[in-house]
Structures are given as C-alpha cells and as structure tokens.
Amino acid sequence: MRASQFYISTLKEAPADAEIVSHKLMMRAGFIKKLSAGIYNYMPMGLRVIRKIENIIREEMNRAGAVELSMPIVQPAELWQETGRFDKMGDELLRFKDRHQRDFVMQPTSEEVITDIVRQDLRSYRQLPKNLYQIQTKFRDERRPRFGIMRGREFTMKDAYSFHKDFEDLKREYQNMFGAYSSIFTRLGLEFRAVAADTGAIGGTGSHEFHVIAETGEDAIAYNPDSEYAANVELAEAVSPATPRPAPSAALTKIHTPGAKTIEQLAAFLKIDANQTIKSVIVDGDEGVPVLLLLRGDHELNEVKASKLAGVFSPLRFASPATIREAFGAEPGSIGPIGFQGKIYMDRSVAVMSDAVIGANENDYHYTGANLGRDFPEPAVADIRNVVAGDPSPDGKGTLAICRGIEVGHIFQLRTRYSEAMGCKFIGEDGKEQVMEMGCYGVGVTRIMGAAIEQNFDERGIIWPDAIAPFQIVICPMGWSRSEAVREAATSLYTELRAAGIDAILDDRDERPGVMFADWELIGVPHRVVIGDRGLKEGQAEYQGRRETEATKVPVAEIAAFIKTRLCN
Amino acid sequence: MRASQFYISTLKEAPADAEIVSHKLMMRAGFIKKLSAGIYNYMPMGLRVIRKIENIIREEMNRAGAVELSMPIVQPAELWQETGRFDKMGDELLRFKDRHQRDFVMQPTSEEVITDIVRQDLRSYRQLPKNLYQIQTKFRDERRPRFGIMRGREFTMKDAYSFHKDFEDLKREYQNMFGAYSSIFTRLGLEFRAVAADTGAIGGTGSHEFHVIAETGEDAIAYNPDSEYAANVELAEAVSPATPRPAPSAALTKIHTPGAKTIEQLAAFLKIDANQTIKSVIVDGDEGVPVLLLLRGDHELNEVKASKLAGVFSPLRFASPATIREAFGAEPGSIGPIGFQGKIYMDRSVAVMSDAVIGANENDYHYTGANLGRDFPEPAVADIRNVVAGDPSPDGKGTLAICRGIEVGHIFQLRTRYSEAMGCKFIGEDGKEQVMEMGCYGVGVTRIMGAAIEQNFDERGIIWPDAIAPFQIVICPMGWSRSEAVREAATSLYTELRAAGIDAILDDRDERPGVMFADWELIGVPHRVVIGDRGLKEGQAEYQGRRETEATKVPVAEIAAFIKTRLCN
Structure with missing residues (x-):
C-alpha cells in the first residue's frame, strides 16, 4: 500500500470523552471514529487490524475442527421467548418491532438461533459432535457505553457453540477449545492468561476467561507464577492460614478513638498494623435482618463469595446507615460483634486472630484485646475475602501473585440449559431420545484491538504486535519529491517486500520527517526503514x-x- | 476439508414457500436456512460461497484504488434527518429507539454516515479524490420479502462512495468503477451486462445497472448484440421509424365489434395484424383531466417514459373506469381519439400509421380506415413505448435484442445531493470552499449468490462457476470404510490437491454412491473425481x-x- 492512496487521518489531541489510553490512541491514530455513544466507524487503519485478528481466530477455529456459519443480526422474539431470555434479559437486549409490529431483537449472542438450527438438522448421535461458529456483529444496548470499543454497543464477536451426545464429550471439546484459544492469543502476540471464572449471567457450569494482561485492566487476576493456577480474584480461594490461633494475652479494653472512622485512621491512631484490626461489614440478610461480616483490617470483602453465604441477600447489598444505627446503636466506623444478636460470619484469617482491635458499637470507641470465644461467641467461618499477593496458592504450590487483565475471551460449559428449554434432542446409539450437551466459546474481536493497545503503548503511541499491526513495516523516504535516488530505492525495497508477502506501506505523502515519524509512531507500525x-x-x-x-x-x-529476520511471523 | 468434519445438510424437497429456482436449490442444498421472513442463516456451505464472492469484490475494489472501512449497522437518526431521508423514506427504513428513547435506524445504505466521516476528515483538494467502501450487513424492512435471499430483509452489500473536487473527476472515477465492476463479474464467472438505468429513488444523475443474465430475471434489458449499447427496457429509446407515413387509402368506417375488448380479440375478429390497430390508454393528467396515449396495437406502454410527459400526473396512474366513461362516453375497450377534446400523445410508431383501426367511443364499435390529421387532429408525438426485439438500436448500429437479467450491481453519479445537504466541503486550489461531488457504487453480495444459481442450474441442482463454488472439486471414494486401497488413493489425491492450493473436499462420509452423487450434484461442486x-x-x-x-x-x-487443466482459476 502507498500512503497517498490509503486513508490516514491522525489527530494531535484525543477528544475529551476518551477516558482510557487505548480509546485515546485509537481516536488519535485514526483507527476508529465515533458515530454515536458506543457506536464507532472502523476506519481503514483500524479495519486492517480487525481483519487480521479475525483471520487468526478463523484459522485456529478451523484447525480445531469448528465450522463457520453466519447467523442474522436481527432475530425473531419467538426463539428468545422459548428460553425465557426475551423477558428476563435487561435493557441491554435491544428489542424492536418491524413494520408489521412483530417483535425482534438484535443479537447480543446467538444461543437460541444456533440451537434452533441444530434441532432441525442434527438428529442422530452419528452427526455429533459439531462445533459451529460465526464472526459477526453484535449489539448490546449498554446503559453507559464507555472506554471506546472496549465497552461499546455495536461490536464484533466470534461466538462458537458445540453440541454433544454426553458430558464427557463436552468436556473433551472444552479442552480442545481451551487449546485453540491459547493458540489464538499466542499467535496474536499478546501476553494473556486463562483464568477460572464465575459463570455470570449466561448460565451453566464450568467456565474460563481469557485475559490480556494490562495494568489498566478492569479485572484483578490471582495466579501462581510457579504453576498453571489462575483465577479471577472474584473466585480465587483464600485458603485457611496454616498457623493456629494464639492464646489471648490482653484484656478487653474500651478506648476512645476520636475521628478514627476507617481502618487506616484507626491503625494510624493506635500505631499498629491494620492486620491487628478486625473490619466489620454489614450487609442485608434474607429477611431484612442485617448480617455482620468480619474481615482482617487489611483485607477486602469478596462480594461474590459473600453473596453465596446462607442468610445473605443475593445480589449482595450493603446495609443502609439507618439499618446499621438501628441494629448496632452506633455509626459505621465504630461497629463490632460484641453485643450483636444477629448472624455473624468471620473470614478464615480472622479465625486465627487474637488480641484484636474491634469497633465498640459506640461512636468513636473501639476495643483492644478482643478475643474470639472469650469476648463474643465464635462466629461461623467462611472464605469471604479477596486474595492478595503473597497468599498461599490454592493448589498448594507456592504463593499467589496478582495482575490486572482485560477479558477478551470466555469459554463455558452450558450443559443443557438451552437444549433442554428448546427441545434440542438426538437419537442415541441405544435408540433413545436424549437432550444434547452444549458448550459456548466467545472472543471479543474488536475488544482485542483495544486490549492489545492497553498492553502495548508508550508516550509516542501504539506498539502493535507484528501479527495484528495494520502494516508490518513502513518505508519512510526522506525527500520523496526531491530525490529520484530516494524514490527509486524506496520503491524498489517496497516492491521487494510486497513480493515477499510482507505487509509494507510506502509513505509517499511527501511529508516532513517529523510529521512522518510522529504519524507512524502514533499508529504503531512495529518496524520502520528510513x-x-x-x-x-x-x-x-x-x-x-x-x-x-x-x-x-x-x-x-x-x-x-x-x-525478514526482524519480523515475528 | 473432509465431509465428515464439515456440515452437510441436504433436503429431498424444498419448503413450500420457496418460489424461484435459486431459493429452492439453496434451501435443498443446505446453503441457507430461514430464520424469519426475509432473514436467513448462512449455513457453512453457503457462507463459503459468500466469502469467495466478497474476496473477489474486495480484491478488485482494492486494485481500483478504493479503501475499505466499516460503518455501523445501527446509525443515529440525526444524520438521516440532515438529508431528510429519515422522514422521506418509507417503512423499508427500519427505525427504532434505544434504551434512552433516542431514534436510530438500521442501515439500508450509508450515504449519510460516509459523508459525515468525510466532512470531518477531508478538508483540502489535496486529499481528494477518495473512494471508500465497506462490505457490510444491510437491513431493508421489505413489506413482502420473497425469492429467498434475492429480496430479503437482512443482506450483505458492498457499498462504495467516492468524493471529488469536480464533476470531471467524478466521471473519471465512474468509468474506473465501471471497469472494476466488469472485472468483478468476469472473475465471478457470470454472464452479465452493464445497462443504462433509471436513477430510481436514490437520487442523482448518471447511473448503470449490472445485471446477471438469466431467463428468470425480474428486469427486461434491451441490448445491441453488435455494439456496447444496453439499457433497461424502462429507459431504452424506441427510435422513430425511418419509413414515412403512407397516404390514406381507406375511408373511415364504423363497424360493430361485439365482444372485442382487447387488441388480441379485435385483431382476431377483424382477421388483421395487431400492428394495424391503435391502442388507446387513458391516464390521469395533472389536474384530474384524463390524458389519452396512443400506441400501436402490438406495443406496450412504457410507464417511466409516459410519466415524464407534460400534463401527465407522476407517478403514472391509469384513469379509473368511471373517469373513462365520463370523458369518452364508452367503456374501456372501445375508446379512441375521435371526438376527445383533451390532451392526446401518440407514440412515434403511431405517427407513421395510416388506415388504422381505432375505438369508436361507443361500446362494441371501432373505426377502420382511421387516419391522422384527416379524421382527428394530429396528436403530439413522443417516445412512450417499450422497445421490442428487432427495433433499431438507438446507437444506429443494427437492431435490438431483449434478454432478462437480475440486478446485482448499481453505480450512480450522486453529484452533490448528499454533500450539499450535509455541508461536505473542501478548500479548492483557489482557496475557496466548494461542495464535493460524490459517486456511489453498490453490489449485492448475497444477491449474487442467488443470481449465479438462476443462471447456472439443471434438473439435478446447482452448477457453480469455479471461482465461487463452495468447493472446487469433490473426491468421491467408493467404499471408504471397506477398501484401504480406495482410502489411500483418495486421501493421497486430496492431500496433493490441497497442497496445490485447490479447494477440494473429500467425501469420507461412507454414504452409498447414489446418495453421494446426488448430494454433490445438488450442491453444485463443478468438478468430481470418483x-x-x-x-x-x-x-x-x-x-x-x-x-x-x-x-x-x-x-x-x-x-x-x-x-488442474480443468479448473478455470
């Protein structure tokens, strides 16, 4: 490609509504252009990246034995009513009526449609397993679209759905897809991690997320650098401390702690470590009765874990200040277990504490020397905190580290959630009709573009991995219009590289070197010849x-x- | 590809709602599957054809210097309001509201969005011309979707838009695109014709349609087999006959013609050729006064031409029987010019008739020996008929033939219809601001799949051109499970062909030969080895x-x- 024939449009400043680095850089480098909230034009430079990502995904999916098809963006409500999602899903499912007042949706995913196809076509165990995928435009009417194409409304996803005669075969394919996803992200040239994940709203059991590692990532991931263990912090188990609880050595003492509302203020006031304090968190219970959760002062509540406790309202809801005042007789910041008659859970790490500092249920007062069993009844023990770096790894092999990631892929064992609801059955080898087992496997194509940038940039702009760069190499001639020798040498190199199958661009725009270099550094082409x-x-x-x-x-x-020796692929 | 790993689903019978051959064959061969009226799943077999069509289009558009981008399917109403299309377009423009009750449309085309992009980015004559295209899903909420994917609601189109500093440059690019389209359809392996076309609703002047020739085509095309001339019959000029009008030789005679309401009945009754009669067609005039149009009995009215006559209401509307009775004093079928006081036009071929048969404005009576000027005033002469095979070609080089075609491409000179409305301007070489000239260029990707079948099928199924066949060649082993020698020879040939870049499929399903052959003949793979x-x-x-x-x-x-010697590409 010659730059003069391409479409290059770079900006000095990112628009004010661009919050994160990938959004800013994509706007400035002319990869995307906003059309409406969460809806973007993919400009020629950006589309080249997307096509390269799509091709790698397509090749690896084909290699893994999946077969590509394409399902419509506009889907009839009837199928979505069969699974109940037409009514159950929130406003992010865009519903509309056609000219004949019939109900339709725009696909955010396609479980219903693929299950409808398969129940029509595949009737015998001999036709199973099948894994069908599409790379297609999706729509999700986010309430607050943001982060550019990272959380847009219209986006491109690869979604695959597999159908099986039994759970064993689903598990085999799940492993196969796990491998395909690892190959995809490896080929994309991205540092990534597969993590055990909560299954979220899509339903089913057994699920892994694939995260591109980036400091700016939305999700915290706990992983063991010395093993394969990795899990979303939401799910990672905080194992019980190996050390036993020391015997009490101090007396329970009420002390005045004026202004110490937070653990930080309290620890500073008492000149102790936060890990000698116990944090009291009050959440709503099942029947409106508040439940008290005790955590070590330096730990954070894990809301996913806490919401699963017996008697705790799900989804988790923090108790209102009014409820707290009524139940404890004090303001939040001075709350504690002594005297509280309701249900109390304590984290595993609290269970090994002694001589701790706790709230006294009296404004601006705390207890020191508080001890379980002695000063208040032993609460039930549960894992209710987020793991932190240095925690023992749940697989027993060393300690955990924490990194941040951006979720770009997700694989699920759906089991029979959709096939059961929609009567997707087959005749087994024994002649009997059975419900199919299903898996589903998603990759956010446009999201990968954003995540790749979050992982690879500097103060000058984007730094693309070779495999998904809009161009692999740029040839910058100095004085294109002035020097015939430069034109000839540059054109000859360009022709040679293209003939070798290298995706080169020749900058024949006759711009000044400063402009030229700034443009290509912003755009992020990984190799340059001057x-x-x-x-x-x-x-x-x-x-x-x-x-x-x-x-x-x-x-x-x-x-x-x-x-050629410098190119990765 | 091995057939056992692919997704093959053929049917013995086409569904009842499939009206035309391409729809029936695509359903039977498992290329598409209906999801809702006018909305289809592209099954793996069909998607392979679509991707091949897309790639040929993409390669030729790139070669012609156009640059690919991708615009959203969901577009905000504001832009469509700028050009007035949000209100002016009918219900085929699908409008809906998002969760915040803001108005959006699903793109049927993207003139507004591309013009919005260009007015932001391109400000100088130095950045022009640019031709930008996308291959993208479109939605048109047809009242009565039919013919499978030939007139569907959700479909794929390649739409390109070019921007120019002046009309001369637009015309140059128009020719460039004309050439690119010719290359595209040639490479697709389809018999096609480029025809001058009415510009239709999209606006602007200067337009050609590209038609795939097929007997089942919706459009009639007049062309000169000995020259480049071709035009939609709607537009093809019927030139004036070279022969002069003979002198009258018969007297005006009123005769009783009981039951002769149509030209056919009249000619049979009188035992004369239809070309000796004059047909009277009455249409509504501008102010509710009917206008009489005279055509030779064997000719058909051309409604597009007639609607452009001075005094004729546009769009053309035939007068009601009541209006006719009131104005002529007789029923339709016995109407004529003698005595009619309103405006009369006659076709050029009527202007050279003498001693003709015309209606007498009295039920069941006609005149023979009617002559222009002698028996009624000479009406205004105009070209108001459809051309027929054998008519002189308007380019003066021989005679016209008529064929039928399916419109699969359309190129327009839009001029400034959109750029003016949306303020898409640039600074010219003279430093002055000017409105850009625009062209637009569409190809119906999914429509081509249907049209290719309408042109290429037999009683056994589809016959794909090599370039867009789902597979180029199928290898059919006889007794796959039984004979190791067959398995080895078939696999070895398969491997060899794949290595040579030939898109082969190996049918390892172990079906009986009859089933296997019937499947592949239905699917239309153009080459087979047994x-x-x-x-x-x-x-x-x-x-x-x-x-x-x-x-x-x-x-x-x-x-x-x-x-290899048998493959076309």
Missing part, C-alpha cells in the same frame, strides 16, 4: 524497531533480508 | 465435470495434473 540521500551515498538505509531507541544502519542491498 | 477398487485395478480414476454427461477415465498418476 531511506535518505545521505545514507544512500554510503549505500545505507536505517532500520528501527518501534520499541528501539536507536536506528541500525544496514547496507541497502541487505535491508530486505535484514527486515 | 475413486473405486475396480478403476484402481486398472490404475484409473474417473473425472466428470458438473455439466458433462459422461466421466473421463484418467490414470491415477496423472489425475491431479489433469484436474
């Missing part, structure tokens, strides 16, 4: 990788061969 | 092209080379 009269006199061109700080002089005759 | 034990003993395999009636024996060692 050709100028001065170098040509010495028979040299200059190569520079996007992450490198200095250029390498390479003889013009060898530059094409040199570049 | 490998069986009997042939292998003689070292032979059997090749048969889909249009051939007999197989050719080819030595197994030479079969791969033989096949």
Whole structure:
C-alpha cells in the first residue's frame, strides 16, 4: 500500500470523552471514529487490524475442527421467548418491532438461533459432535457505553457453540477449545492468561476467561507464577492460614478513638498494623435482618463469595446507615460483634486472630484485646475475602501473585440449559431420545484491538504486535519529491517486500520527517526503514524497531533480508 | 476439508414457500436456512460461497484504488434527518429507539454516515479524490420479502462512495468503477451486462445497472448484440421509424365489434395484424383531466417514459373506469381519439400509421380506415413505448435484442445531493470552499449468490462457476470404510490437491454412491473425481465435470495434473 492512496487521518489531541489510553490512541491514530455513544466507524487503519485478528481466530477455529456459519443480526422474539431470555434479559437486549409490529431483537449472542438450527438438522448421535461458529456483529444496548470499543454497543464477536451426545464429550471439546484459544492469543502476540471464572449471567457450569494482561485492566487476576493456577480474584480461594490461633494475652479494653472512622485512621491512631484490626461489614440478610461480616483490617470483602453465604441477600447489598444505627446503636466506623444478636460470619484469617482491635458499637470507641470465644461467641467461618499477593496458592504450590487483565475471551460449559428449554434432542446409539450437551466459546474481536493497545503503548503511541499491526513495516523516504535516488530505492525495497508477502506501506505523502515519524509512531507500525540521500551515498538505509531507541544502519542491498529476520511471523 | 468434519445438510424437497429456482436449490442444498421472513442463516456451505464472492469484490475494489472501512449497522437518526431521508423514506427504513428513547435506524445504505466521516476528515483538494467502501450487513424492512435471499430483509452489500473536487473527476472515477465492476463479474464467472438505468429513488444523475443474465430475471434489458449499447427496457429509446407515413387509402368506417375488448380479440375478429390497430390508454393528467396515449396495437406502454410527459400526473396512474366513461362516453375497450377534446400523445410508431383501426367511443364499435390529421387532429408525438426485439438500436448500429437479467450491481453519479445537504466541503486550489461531488457504487453480495444459481442450474441442482463454488472439486471414494486401497488413493489425491492450493473436499462420509452423487450434484461442486477398487485395478480414476454427461477415465498418476487443466482459476 502507498500512503497517498490509503486513508490516514491522525489527530494531535484525543477528544475529551476518551477516558482510557487505548480509546485515546485509537481516536488519535485514526483507527476508529465515533458515530454515536458506543457506536464507532472502523476506519481503514483500524479495519486492517480487525481483519487480521479475525483471520487468526478463523484459522485456529478451523484447525480445531469448528465450522463457520453466519447467523442474522436481527432475530425473531419467538426463539428468545422459548428460553425465557426475551423477558428476563435487561435493557441491554435491544428489542424492536418491524413494520408489521412483530417483535425482534438484535443479537447480543446467538444461543437460541444456533440451537434452533441444530434441532432441525442434527438428529442422530452419528452427526455429533459439531462445533459451529460465526464472526459477526453484535449489539448490546449498554446503559453507559464507555472506554471506546472496549465497552461499546455495536461490536464484533466470534461466538462458537458445540453440541454433544454426553458430558464427557463436552468436556473433551472444552479442552480442545481451551487449546485453540491459547493458540489464538499466542499467535496474536499478546501476553494473556486463562483464568477460572464465575459463570455470570449466561448460565451453566464450568467456565474460563481469557485475559490480556494490562495494568489498566478492569479485572484483578490471582495466579501462581510457579504453576498453571489462575483465577479471577472474584473466585480465587483464600485458603485457611496454616498457623493456629494464639492464646489471648490482653484484656478487653474500651478506648476512645476520636475521628478514627476507617481502618487506616484507626491503625494510624493506635500505631499498629491494620492486620491487628478486625473490619466489620454489614450487609442485608434474607429477611431484612442485617448480617455482620468480619474481615482482617487489611483485607477486602469478596462480594461474590459473600453473596453465596446462607442468610445473605443475593445480589449482595450493603446495609443502609439507618439499618446499621438501628441494629448496632452506633455509626459505621465504630461497629463490632460484641453485643450483636444477629448472624455473624468471620473470614478464615480472622479465625486465627487474637488480641484484636474491634469497633465498640459506640461512636468513636473501639476495643483492644478482643478475643474470639472469650469476648463474643465464635462466629461461623467462611472464605469471604479477596486474595492478595503473597497468599498461599490454592493448589498448594507456592504463593499467589496478582495482575490486572482485560477479558477478551470466555469459554463455558452450558450443559443443557438451552437444549433442554428448546427441545434440542438426538437419537442415541441405544435408540433413545436424549437432550444434547452444549458448550459456548466467545472472543471479543474488536475488544482485542483495544486490549492489545492497553498492553502495548508508550508516550509516542501504539506498539502493535507484528501479527495484528495494520502494516508490518513502513518505508519512510526522506525527500520523496526531491530525490529520484530516494524514490527509486524506496520503491524498489517496497516492491521487494510486497513480493515477499510482507505487509509494507510506502509513505509517499511527501511529508516532513517529523510529521512522518510522529504519524507512524502514533499508529504503531512495529518496524520502520528510513531511506535518505545521505545514507544512500554510503549505500545505507536505517532500520528501527518501534520499541528501539536507536536506528541500525544496514547496507541497502541487505535491508530486505535484514527486515525478514526482524519480523515475528 | 473432509465431509465428515464439515456440515452437510441436504433436503429431498424444498419448503413450500420457496418460489424461484435459486431459493429452492439453496434451501435443498443446505446453503441457507430461514430464520424469519426475509432473514436467513448462512449455513457453512453457503457462507463459503459468500466469502469467495466478497474476496473477489474486495480484491478488485482494492486494485481500483478504493479503501475499505466499516460503518455501523445501527446509525443515529440525526444524520438521516440532515438529508431528510429519515422522514422521506418509507417503512423499508427500519427505525427504532434505544434504551434512552433516542431514534436510530438500521442501515439500508450509508450515504449519510460516509459523508459525515468525510466532512470531518477531508478538508483540502489535496486529499481528494477518495473512494471508500465497506462490505457490510444491510437491513431493508421489505413489506413482502420473497425469492429467498434475492429480496430479503437482512443482506450483505458492498457499498462504495467516492468524493471529488469536480464533476470531471467524478466521471473519471465512474468509468474506473465501471471497469472494476466488469472485472468483478468476469472473475465471478457470470454472464452479465452493464445497462443504462433509471436513477430510481436514490437520487442523482448518471447511473448503470449490472445485471446477471438469466431467463428468470425480474428486469427486461434491451441490448445491441453488435455494439456496447444496453439499457433497461424502462429507459431504452424506441427510435422513430425511418419509413414515412403512407397516404390514406381507406375511408373511415364504423363497424360493430361485439365482444372485442382487447387488441388480441379485435385483431382476431377483424382477421388483421395487431400492428394495424391503435391502442388507446387513458391516464390521469395533472389536474384530474384524463390524458389519452396512443400506441400501436402490438406495443406496450412504457410507464417511466409516459410519466415524464407534460400534463401527465407522476407517478403514472391509469384513469379509473368511471373517469373513462365520463370523458369518452364508452367503456374501456372501445375508446379512441375521435371526438376527445383533451390532451392526446401518440407514440412515434403511431405517427407513421395510416388506415388504422381505432375505438369508436361507443361500446362494441371501432373505426377502420382511421387516419391522422384527416379524421382527428394530429396528436403530439413522443417516445412512450417499450422497445421490442428487432427495433433499431438507438446507437444506429443494427437492431435490438431483449434478454432478462437480475440486478446485482448499481453505480450512480450522486453529484452533490448528499454533500450539499450535509455541508461536505473542501478548500479548492483557489482557496475557496466548494461542495464535493460524490459517486456511489453498490453490489449485492448475497444477491449474487442467488443470481449465479438462476443462471447456472439443471434438473439435478446447482452448477457453480469455479471461482465461487463452495468447493472446487469433490473426491468421491467408493467404499471408504471397506477398501484401504480406495482410502489411500483418495486421501493421497486430496492431500496433493490441497497442497496445490485447490479447494477440494473429500467425501469420507461412507454414504452409498447414489446418495453421494446426488448430494454433490445438488450442491453444485463443478468438478468430481470418483475413486473405486475396480478403476484402481486398472490404475484409473474417473473425472466428470458438473455439466458433462459422461466421466473421463484418467490414470491415477496423472489425475491431479489433469484436474488442474480443468479448473478455470
């Protein structure tokens, strides 16, 4: 491609509504252009990245034995009523009527439609298993679309659905897809991690998320650097401390702690570590009665775990200040278990504490020297906290580290949730009719573009992995209109690289070097060759990788061969 | 691809609602599956065809210098209000509200969005021209979707939009696109014709349709087999006859013609040719006054031409029987010009008639020997009929032939209809702001799939052109599970063809030969090789092209080379 024939549109400043780095850089580099909230045009530069991502996904899905089809974006309500999702899903499911006043939805996923296809076509165990996928536009009417294409309303997803004669075969395919996803993200050139995940709203059991690792990621992931263990912090088990609870050595003492409302303030006031305090969190119970949860002062409540406790209202809801005042007789910040008559749970790490500091249920007062069993009844023990770096790994092999990630893929064992509701059955080897087992496997194509940038950028712009860069290499001639020698050398290198199947762009726009370099660094093309009269006199061109700080002089005759050694794929 | 790993689902019978051959065959061969009226799943077999069509279009558009981008399916109403189309378009424009009650549409085309992009990005003549295209899902809420994917609601289109500094440059690009379209349809392997077309509702001037030639086509096309001339019959000029009008030789005679209401009945009754009669057609005039149109009895009124006559109401509306009775004093079927005081137009071919038969404005009576000027005033002359085969070609080079076609592409010179309304301007070389000239260029991707079948089928099924066949060649082993020799020979040929880049499928389903052949003939794979034990003993395999009636024996060692000579691409 010649730059003059392409569509390059870079901006000095990102628009004010761009909050995160990938959104800012994509807007500035001309990859996307906003059309409406959460709805973006994919400009030529951005579309090249998307197509490369799609192709890698397609190749790996095909290699894994899945078969591509395409289901409509507009789907009739009837199928969604069969599974109950037409009524159960929130406003993110866009519903509308056609000219004949019939109800339709825009697909956010396609479980209903694929199950409808399969129940019509596949009737015998001999036709199973099948894994069918599409790479298709999805719509989710987010209340507050944000982060550019990371949480947009219209986006592209690869969604695959597999059908099986039994659970064993579903588990086999689940492993197969796990492998395919690992290959996809490896080929995309991204640092990623597969993590055990909550199944969320889509239903079913058994699920992994694939995360692109990035400091700016929305999700916290606990992983064991020395093993395969990784889990969303929402789900990662905080194992019981191996150390026993020390015997009490201090007396229960009420002390005045004016202004110490938070654990930080309390620890600072008492000149102790936060891990010597116990944090009291009050949540709504099943019948409007508040439930008290005790955590070590330096730990955080895990809401997913807490919402599963017997007697706790789900989804988790923190008790209102009024409820707290009524139940404990004090303001939040001075609350504790002593004297509370309701249900109390304590985290596993609280169960091994002694001589702790707790709220006294009297404004601006705490107890020191509080001890379980001695000063208040032993509460039930549960795992209700988020793991932290240094916690023992649940697989017993060392300790956990924490990183942040962006979810870009998700695989589920759906089991029979959809096939049962929609009567998707087959005749087994024994002649009897059975409900199919199902799996589903999603990858956010456009989301990957954003996540790749969150993982790979610097102050000058994007740094694409070779496999998904809009162009693999840019040739920058110095003085295109001025020097015939430069034009010839640049064009000849361009032609040679293209002939070798390398996706090169020749910048023939005749821009000043500063503008040219700034554009390509912003756009993030990973390799650059500069050709100028001065170098040509010495028979040299200059190569520079996007992450490198200095250029390498390479003889013009060898530059094409040199570049090939630098490309990852 | 191995058939056992693919998704093959053929039906013995087409569903009852499939009216035309391409719809029936696509349903039977498992290319598409209906989801809702005018909304279809593209099954794996059909999607392979669509992807091949898309790739040819993409390659030719890129070669012609156009740049691909992708615009959202869901578009905000505001832009459509700027051009007035939000209100002006009928119910085929699907409008809906999002969760915040804001108005959106689903794109049937994207003139508004592309113009919005360009007015933001391109501000200088130096950035022009640009031709931007997308291959994207469209939605048109047809009142009565039919013909399968030929007139569906959700479909795939390639739509391109070009922007220019002046009309000259638009015309240059229009020619460029004309050439690109010719290359596209040639590469698709389809017999096609580019025809001058009415611009229709989309607006602008200068337009060609590209038609795939098929007897079942909706449109009639007049073309000159000896020149480049081709036009939709709606627009083709019927030139004035070269012969002068003969002098009157008969007297005006009123005769009783009981029951002769139509031209056919009249000519049969009088034992004359229909071309000796004059047909009277009455249409509504501008102010409710009927207008009389005279055509030679064997000719058909061209409504597009007639609607453009001065004094004729547009769009054309035939006068009601009551209006006719009131204005002429007789029923339709006995109407004529003698005595009618209103406006009369006659077709050019009527202007050279003498001694004609016309209605007498008295039920069941006609005149013979009627002559223009002598028996009634000479009406205004106009071209108001459809051309017929044998008419002189308007380009003066021989005579016209008529064929039928399916419109699959359309190119327009939009001029400034959208750029003016939306303020899409640039700074010219002279420093002055000017409105851009625009062109637009559409191809119906999914429609091509249907049209290709309408052009290429027989009683056994589809016959795909090589370039867009779901697979180029099928290898049919006789007795897959029984014979190791057959398995080995078939697998080895399959591997060899795949390595040579040939899109082969190996039918390892172990079906009976009859089922296997019927499936692949229905699906329309253009080349087939049969490998069986009997042939292998003689070292032979059997090749048969889909249009051939007999197989050719080819030595197994030479079969791969033989096949390559048979492939078109």
